[in-house]
Amino acid sequence: MKPLSYALRCLAVILCLGVAVPAATPAFAVQPDEMLADPALESRARELSRGLRCVVCQNESIDESNADLARELRLVVRERLVEGDTNEEVLDYLVQRYGQFVLMKPRTDGWNIILWLSGPALFLLALGIGVSYVRSRSKASTPTETTLSDEETARLNEILKES
Known part of the structure; x- marks a missing residue:
């Protein structure tokens, strides 16, 4: 009976790790049908999409967002790259359409x-x-130094003698 319980514990640990490890990695919303066949272009697209804000979610990049508009933006980025645009040209195109807000780090x-x-x-x-x-x-708080007149000095001496 001990070997069976040990095997069940090992299986439970493997299942927990199988669930926990993917959950700990950053979630990307990029679907397999969006990915480009050319790894260099796909790498550029991923780099660009990490720097673009989802205008629906507002605090997520389009790479992480599941919103429909984020998907469309990911597709636009990839289309522009396939057409031969540079990274700057792609960003300029998106800024022209959506404004500076689309950039995660504004210019x-x-x-x-x-x-x-x-x-x-x-x-x-x-x-x-x-x-x-x-x-x-x-x-303003420092007193100005003034000298006493003869009359004031005499009065002060009188007051001091009385006390």
């Missing part, structure tokens, strides 16, 4: 440069305002 040119630079610029502006405020407060 830092054109109007986007304003968005990229506005954060550091506002931080430096706030820092400058804070420094000038602190400096103005420190100047």
Whole structure:
């Protein structure tokens, strides 16, 4: 009976591993019918699709998304590559159709440069305002040194003698 229970335990471990290992690997939504026969083109397509956002899911790349629009975008990427487009041309085509939002990492040119630079610029502006405020407060709180007039000195001496 021991050999049978040992064999059942081994079988259970193998089944658990068979389920757990594929679940631990990243899930890709690319279907076999979408894949290109040329491994170099398929590799380029996968690289491009990892950098493109699914406009339906918004936080997944089209490589990971199961949405119908993501599938269409994957097919468009592959069609453009088969036609001979470079990676940049494929990205430009998709940006022209869907806007910069389709890129997982937006470009830092054109109007986007304003968005990229506005954060550091506002931080430096706030820092400058804070420094000038602190400096103005420190100047206002330091008493100015003045000398007492003869009359004030006499009055002060009287007060000190009384106490």
